[in-house]
Structures are given as C-alpha cells and as structure tokens.
Amino acid sequence: MAPSDALSSDDQNVDSSAPADNDSATADKNLTRFEDLGVSGSVLEAIRGLGYETPSAIQVAAIPPLLAGRDVVGMAQTGTGKTAAFALPILERLDTNKRAPQALVLAPTRELALQVCEAFEAYSAHLPDVRVLPVYGGQGYGVQLSALRRGVHIIVGTPGRIMDHQAKGTLDLSELDYLVLDEADEMLRMGFAEDVEQILADTPDDKQVALFSATMPAPIRRIAEKYLRDPQEIRIKSQTTTNQNITQRYLVVSYQQKVDALTRILEVENFDGMIVFVRTKNETETLAEKLRARGYSAAAINGDVPQVQRERSVNHLKEGRLDILVATDVAARGLDVERISHVINFDIPTDTESYVHRIGRTGRAGRTGDAISFITPRERYLLKHIERATRQQPVRMQLPSTADVNTTRLARFDDAITAALQETSRIESFRDIIAHYVRNHDVPEHDVAAALAIVAQGDTPLLLDPENDPLARVINDDKPARQRSERGGRNDSDRPRAQRRGRHDYAPYRIEVGRRHRVEPRQIVGALANEGGLSRDDFGAITIRPEFSIVELPVDLDRGVLDRLRNTQISGRPIQIQPDRGRPGREGGKRDGGKRYGDRGHSSHGSDDRPPRKPRHRK
Numbered sequence: 001m002a003p004s005d006a007l008s009s010d011d012q013n014v015d016s017s018a019p020a021d022n023d024s025a026t027a028d029k030n031l032t033r034f035e036d037l038g039v040s041g042s043v044l045e046a047i048r049g050l051g052y053e054t055p056s057a058i059q060v061a062a063i064p065p066l067l068a069g070r071d072v073v074g075m076a077q078t079g080t081g082k083t084a085a086f087a088l089p090i091l092e093r094l095d096t097n098k099r100a101p102q103a104l105v106l107a108p109t110r111e112l113a114l115q116v117c118e119a120f121e122a123y124s125a126h127l128p129d130v131r132v133l134p135v136y137g138g139q140g141y142g143v144q145l146s147a148l149r150r151g152v153h154i155i156v157g158t159p160g161r162i163m164d165h166q167a168k169g170t171l172d173l174s175e176l177d178y179l180v181l182d183e184a185d186e187m188l189r190m191g192f193a194e195d196v197e198q199i200l201a202d203t204p205d206d207k208q209v210a211l212f213s214a215t216m217p218a219p220i221r222r223i224a225e226k227y228l229r230d231p232q233e234i235r236i237k238s239q240t241t242t243n244q245n246i247t248q249r250y251l252v253v254s255y256q257q258k259v260d261a262l263t264r265i266l267e268v269e270n271f272d273g274m275i276v277f278v279r280t281k282n283e284t285e286t287l288a289e290k291l292r293a294r295g296y297s298a299a300a301i302n303g304d305v306p307q308v309q310r311e312r313s314v315n316h317l318k319e320g321r322l323d324i325l326v327a328t329d330v331a332a333r334g335l336d337v338e339r340i341s342h343v344i345n346f347d348i349p350t351d352t353e354s355y356v357h358r359i360g361r362t363g364r365a366g367r368t369g370d371a372i373s374f375i376t377p378r379e380r381y382l383l384k385h386i387e388r389a390t391r392q393q394p395v396r397m398q399l400p401s402t403a404d405v406n407t408t409r410l411a412r413f414d415d416a417i418t419a420a421l422q423e424t425s426r427i428e429s430f431r432d433i434i435a436h437y438v439r440n441h442d443v444p445e446h447d448v449a450a451a452l453a454i455v456a457q458g459d460t461p462l463l464l465d466p467e468n469d470p471l472a473r474v475i476n477d478d479k480p481a482r483q484r485s486e487r488g489g490r491n492d493s494d495r496p497r498a499q500r501r502g503r504h505d506y507a508p509y510r511i512e513v514g515r516r517h518r519v520e521p522r523q524i525v526g527a528l529a530n531e532g533g534l535s536r537d538d539f540g541a542i543t544i545r546p547e548f549s550i551v552e553l554p555v556d557l558d559r560g561v562l563d564r565l566r567n568t569q570i571s572g573r574p575i576q577i578q579p580d581r582g583r584p585g586r587e588g589g590k591r592d593g594g595k596r597y598g599d600r601g602h603s604s605h606g607s608d609d610r611p612p613r614k615p616r617h618r619k
C-alpha cells in the first residue's frame with residue numbers, strides 16, 4: 001500500500017520533535033477548504049448548512065483520492081470526521097436515476113449504522129431524492145424488504161443481516177459501485193470476518209472500496225491486500241508537545257447534558273477568561289446565546305464573523321469586559337490572551353493536533369492554565385490519543401454536584417455582603433431607613449436582612465435543590481443513552497459504581513449451541529450483537545459446553561431484546577435463548593472456566609478526583 005504523504009497516524013508516528021506551539025501547522029491544515037478537495041454543489045451547500053468550517057485531517061487526506069476513484073485504507077475512528085470523509089465522495093458521484101443500490105457501508109453495530117445513515121441524510125439534504133436504508137439485525141425484514149423493492153441508493157448495514165438478505169436473494173448488489181468498511185477492526189472483533197470477506201467477494205470486482213479502521217491488525221491488512229486495489233493509505237500525524245503548566249481534565253458527559261454540565265462548571269470553577277471550543281460555526285452562536293441567557297458574558301467567534309468584530313471580541317476578553325469566547329478552531333487560531341485561564345473542549349476536536357493547539361490558548365506567559373474536555377461515552381478512546389500526543393494523562397473529573405454548586409453560591413453570597421459593607425457611605429444612608437422599618441414594624445433586623453436578600457435575588461432560588469437535580473441520574477454514567485433505553489430505560493447510575501461493571505451486572509443465559517456444533521465465542525457475540533442490537537460491552541463470560549453454551553448478558557436485558565434473539569440461528573441451529581436456571585443436564589453447571597469476552601477491566605475512578613483548585617484572581 002502506498003502511504004499518503006499528506007498526513008500520518010497519531011497512533012504510530014508520534015513525532016517528538018514537533019514544535020511546542022503548532023499555530024503554523026494548524027494554520028496550514030486550516031487553509032484547505034471543502035471546495036479545494038472537490039466537494040461541490042448541493043453537497044457543499046449541505047456541509048455549509050451544517051456549519052462545518054474546514055475539513056478535518058482525515059477528510060483532507062481521503063476525499064480527493066476517493067473522488068478520483070481510488071481505493072482507500074484510512075486509520076481513523078469515530079470523532080475524526082471519517083463518516084463525511086467517505087460519505088461526501090459517494091454523494092458527489094451518486095446517480096439518483098438508478099434504482100439498484102450503488103453504495104454499501106458495512107458497520108459493526110446497529111447504533112453505528114443508524115448514525116451513518118443520519119450523516120448521509122444530512123449531507124444529502126439538498127440533493128433531490130437520495131434514498132438511504134439502514135439494514136440491521138433485530139429489525140423486522142418487512143420494512144427492509146419493502147424499502148428495497150421501492151429502490152434505494154445507499155445501504156448502511158451490519159454484515160450479518162446483509163448476508164441474510166444475500167442468502168434470501170432479497171438484496172441485489174450486482175450494480176454496486178462503492179463499498180465502505182467502517183470500523184473494520186470492530187467488525188472483525190465481533191466475529192464478522194467471514195461475512196465481510198464474503199460480501200467483498202460477492203460484489204462487483206470493479207467497485208471502489210474504502211476501509212476505515214482504528215487499528216491495522218494483520219487480518220485487516222490481509223483483507224486490504226486481498227480485496228483492495230492499490231489503496232491509498234492514510235494516516236494522521238499528531239502534535240506531541242504541550243505546555244506542562246496546563247492541567248488537563250476530562251468529563252464523561254452525554255451530548256444532551258453538555259450545556260448543563262458547562263453551566264455547572266462555570267459556577268464552581270474559579271475562572272478568569274475562558275475559551276469554549278465547539279465543532280461548528282452554528283454551534284458557536286447557539287452556545288454563546290445559551291450562555292448569555294444564563295447570565296454569562298459570552299460572545300461567538302467563527303470564520304464567518306468579520307475580522308473587525310472578532311478583534312473587538314478578543315480585545316473585550318483581554319480587557320475583562322467579556323469572560324467567555326465560544327470559538328471554532330479557525331477563529332481561535334494563534335489567539336494569545338494572558339487572561340485565558342480555562343479552555344473547554346465542549347466538543348472534542350477531530351484530531352490531536354487541534355487539541356494541542358486549543359489547550360495551548362491557556363497557560364500563556366508562564367501562567368498556569370486549565371483545560372477541560374467533554375467526552376461522550378463513545379469518544380472515550382480519544383483519551384489514549386490525547387495522552388500520547390501530549391505525554392500527559394488528563395485526569396477524570398466528576399460533574400460538580402449540587403452541593404458543590406451550593407457551596408460556591410453561598411460563598412459568593414457572603415462575598416457580596418462583605419463587599420457591600422465596604423461601601424460605608426451608602427451603608428450609612430440605608431442604615432437609618434432600616435432602623436425606621438424595624439422600629440415601626442417590630443421585626444427583628446435579621447428578618448429584614450433576609451427580606452432584602454429576597455428582593456436582591458428575585459424569583460431565582462439561591463440554592464439548587466439536591467432532590468430535584470436534573471443531572472443527577474446521568475452524571476458520571478458511562479453507558480450511552482441509546483444502550484440504556486434499549487434495556488428498558490433503567491439507568492445504570494441508579495446502581496453503585498462497584499456493581500455497574502462487576503460480574504454482578506450479568507445474568508447467565510443458555511443457548512442451545514455448543515462445542516459439538518463447532519461454535520466459538522466470537523460467533524455467539526456476533527450473532528447476538530447483530531440480532532439483539534447489543535454492544536460488545538454487554539457481554540460477560542461465555543462458556544461453551546459440549547451441547548450448549550452459557551452467555552452472561554446484562555441482568556436488566558429488555559424482554560424485547562430477548563424475544564428478538566429467540567429466533568436467532570448460529571451454525572444453522574436455532575439458539576432458543578433463555579435465562580439459565582441451572583437446569584439438570586448442565587453438564588456440571590460450572591462456569592468458572594468461562595472466558596470473558598472483551599476488555600471489561602475499566603478502572604474505577606474516585607468520587608471526586610479534581611485537582612485542588614488553584615487560587616486565582618478574579619476581576
């Protein structure tokens with residue numbers, strides 16, 4: 001494979017000789033525009049509508065060769081913008097007059113398949129009548145069949161279900177032009193290797209293939225060598241050094257909670273000036289507006305904001321007339337404001353180079369700085385990249401609790417009283433008025449003071465009610481919301497952390513395929529994940545006995561999932577899954593030898609491992 005000279009991988013090519021401040025590196029990358037890559041017309045319009053300012057590194061490297069018809073092997077994960085990297089070239093060249101599927105994207109899970117479908121729909125918003133169909137296990141065949149009969153242009157599916165359709169003759173891939181393998185390593189880990197190879201072999205020889213994978217283990221290289229034609233290999237080069245006086249923390253938070261989480265952090269962090277980074281231009285505006293509505297002085301800067309106005313906002317930040325800038329990477333390029341004590345990555349950037357540049361906006365002129373990154377559960381793997389690129393380990397922080405917020409609010413309230421008491425001449429003039437009131441109404445002075453506090457506070461309660469905390473149920477919960485709701489809506493954070501990830505989380509289920517049927521754990525995981533919409537983390541130990549197997553699945557497995565799984569077949573046999581009640585005939589019933597599937601060795605994190613707060617001067 002011919003490595004791309006444009007970029008190289010942040011996994012393997014850590015370049016320790018890179019400069020400490022990479023303004024220039026980022027600037028070069030940021031000079032590329034989508035139109036320079038060959039994205040045009042309605043697709044470009046959609047990208048603009050979404051507020052994408054510049055292409056991400058993987059997009060810069062992958063879009064031109066894909067548009068030129070080359071096969072591509074890209075090392076990239078979720079969060080790098082890889083979906084647009086393969087979706088935009090497909091949409092650019094799609095012929096909507098054809099009825100047979102032209103593009104097939106294989107994804108390891110139903111969740112990812114749906115996500116990719118949504119992305120295609122967003123990117124084709126201005127193209128007439130592009131039909132995208134998700135095809136995954138667990139969904140009834142009826143919907144899929146009628147959509148297929150009507151004709152679709154793009155199919156995004158899990159390998160198992162695509163194979164089922166192939167076997168039934170309900171999916172015609174004879175006119176396929178583009179095949180994408182998304183998260184190829186994950187598909188292999190889930191036992192889909194044979195299915196993927198079969199699909200590669202059974203589709204037209206002259207199709208264009210793009211393979212994206214976070215890692216490049218030998219089996220993936222082998223597939224690439226066997227089925228791809230002289231692919232362009234794409235790796236992304238990372239920046240390596242960061243300022244040692246910047247404290248890096250991260251918060252695991254769901255997408256929906258980000259605004260509330262940010263407001264809470266603003267309440268308790270002792271910040272001076274702040275930059276909040278988001279991915280798109282539109283988001284800078286909406287987030288700045290939300291912060292202003294919550295009483296913060298915030299302004300948006302992005303590539304569309306005229307230079308004069310940007311400079312004005314930056315000057316206001318310097319002078320302390322503004323506290324928060326909500327920015328995109330482009331707008332904040334090279335920004336040097338000593339007062340910036342905090343950088344918040346509201347959206348984690350698509351590459352480590354941008355991360356290093358962003359956090360370098362704080363800790364200027366020998367000061368200390370704080371960088372806090374919001375990471376959704378799906379983005380957690382990015383931490384490893386950040387660690388490698390910065391040679392520092394970001395510390396996990398917990399979302400400030402209502403008690404943290406209330407302590408800060410009370411301290412501020414005290415400070416406000418103390419400050420007002422310093423205004424001796426004004427105190428003097430009010431003292432007589434209060435004394436007059438106390439005499440005439442026979443009310444103790446502290447009650448009058450409390451009444452004045454109500455006047456000052458207005459209708460807003462001074463303290464948060466811990467019993468009524470909208471964030472309490474989701475705070476510091478690691479499971480994606482979709483997975484929680486698929487399991488009957490029970491929230492993992494309802495249970496103690498120790499129980500959440502331990503073996504107690506699972507219940508044994510018996511399936512009627514065993515060693516005699518030549519079944520292997522990966523086939524079990526692949527089949528159950530595909531048909532039941534389970535993720536790899538949902539599997540505990542798997543024990544294969546001669547006649548049957550025992551699989552540990554979450555105790556709160558939704559009944560609907562179980563019903564869907566009941567008809568699943570492995571090695572041509574119905575698995576007849578049911579809770580294992582240790583029935584006779586269990587051949588000893590001992591499951592101690594059960595092999596644990598996947599890496600469940602998450603470390604537990606302390607309840608609050610924030611580093612001690614540094615005293616900071618506030619204006």
Ligand code: AMP
Nearest residue numbers: 052054055056078079080081082083279
């Ligand atoms: P992906 O890695 O494809 O899952 O994309 C991660 C996120 O980045 C998604 O929310 C995309 O909408 C967003 N995204 C992708 N490309 C860009 C871009 N060039 N600029 C801003 N956001 C982007």
